[in-house]
């Protein structure tokens with residue numbers, strides 16, 4: 001057993017989970033539960049009262065956090081300590097949203113000036129594209145951005161741009177290409193005009209197969225549609241920490257926006273990787289996004305653990321994963337603009353905490369990162385919510401909703417909000433057999449049928465959820481919301497003593513994928529592989545089953 005699962009606190013949490021009353025009862029006992037179990041800061045309100053917790057659970061969870069030295073670990077991240085131990089790197093995405101007067105040291109130097117210089121370069125570029133000073137090769141202004149990247153160099157810019165649609169400047173559109181499937185880029189390029197299209201190639205390493213292949217195809221398309229080699233500089237910019245490789249590839253040195261090793265891919269939307277966002281919403285709004293995240297950083301760094309939103313959410317996730325056997329966590333956004341957020345949080349959390357070895361190399365003997373999934377309300381209510389309510393798996397849920405809509409129209413928002421709150425209520429309270437039976441009491445159906453249907457209508461309830469509210473979806477509240485989930489992810493990793501900032505698990509697939517590519521090209525024989533892989537490669541070569 002690891003020292004974590006052996007600890008008294010861990011054992012007491014197991015005990016507490018087994019004797020805790022149903023949430024219905026906890027609410028009945030304490031009408032102050034909402035006041036006591038909700039917290040408001042950074043433009044967000046977190047209601048965590050609908051969780052399987054009492055005073056004892058909370059004090060044990062915070063004790064566990066203290067025993068894991070959580071506060072010191074938070075400080076170490078903000079200080080630029082090398083907390084990504086397997087790659088020997090600091091983890092300083094928080095520096096990207098710091099204030100110019102701050103001093104943040106990484107690798108022996110203050111990194112804030114280079115962050116500010118890059119922001120200034122972004123601002124100048126964004127404004128020149130938006131005001132029409134930056135022109136395509138025939139003198140026309142840019143109307144379309146094609147952003148090429150994958151993983152962290154794709155999903156953040158895409159989801160944030162989608163979320164901030166009401167803030168888009170007029171006259172610019174953006175298209176995101178990630179998948180190496182040619183269909184993606186071919187479909188996106190259909191209808192675009194090479195004279196007015198700008199490609200933003202985003203790759204921290206400048207070595208990712210999908211992104212390099214898509215960029216080469218984009219360049220071919222540009223050259224085949226009227227552009228010349230010398231015109232490339234007006235239509236291709238890159239964001240990378242590997243400036244040499246980008247220059248070698250043919251990107252004009254002036255058109256390269258730097259990033260750094262101390263920014264993890266899935267934490268990088270705040271860097272120049274966010275360039276497509278800034279182009280779409282304008283630089284001032286991009287600054288507001290950074291500011292919202294900075295507010296959450298300050299909250300995370302300075303608020304006592306007991307009132308600290310990311311700590312509370314992170315510890316609740318630990319509670320369900322380790323003491324209630326929950327294997328997944330659902331994120332439900334009651335806002336159409338936020339429909340992509342579950343996928344973003346999925347990447348953030350699953351690439352960060354999908355680990356089974358502790359920092360010191362010990363194999364874990366407890367569950368780590370859950371499967372994160374979700375979608376937009378109310379759509380999910382007509383699909384997978386059935387399983388949330390009556391399935392056998394316990395799936396804690398986060399409900400996220402702005403109180404004011406960007407599109408106030410008739411009764412829409414009242415209905416949306418009612419559904420959101422109604423779902424959290426139903427999950428919590430459930431429906432007893434007697435309640436179900438009472439609903440059928442007046443019906444003219446045989447007694448046996450009443451009894452059978454009542455059994456099917458029983459909902460155990462006691463299903464946990466958090467509700468996160470904001471006044472309105474703005475760049476600032478979105479920045480705070482995303483930073484909240486980043487830090488929530490950190491908290492879980494800190495308790496489990498895993499490295500949330502490497503991703504060795506994705507490497508082997510890349511290596512073997514390249515090996516298969518050689519074999520498909522027949523440079524290498526495939527017969528020495530396992531019989532399944534060999535057969536699949538041969539079928540692919542034949543082009544028919």
Ligand SMILES: O=P(O)(O)OC[C@H]1O[C@](O)(CO)[C@@H](O)[C@@H]1O
Pocket residue numbers: 150151152153202203204205206207208211264265266503506
């Ligand atoms: O920005 P890059 O270097 O192209 O990497 C893209 C993505 O690939 C990964 O390394 C995983 O394959 C992610 O962590 C990263 O965001």
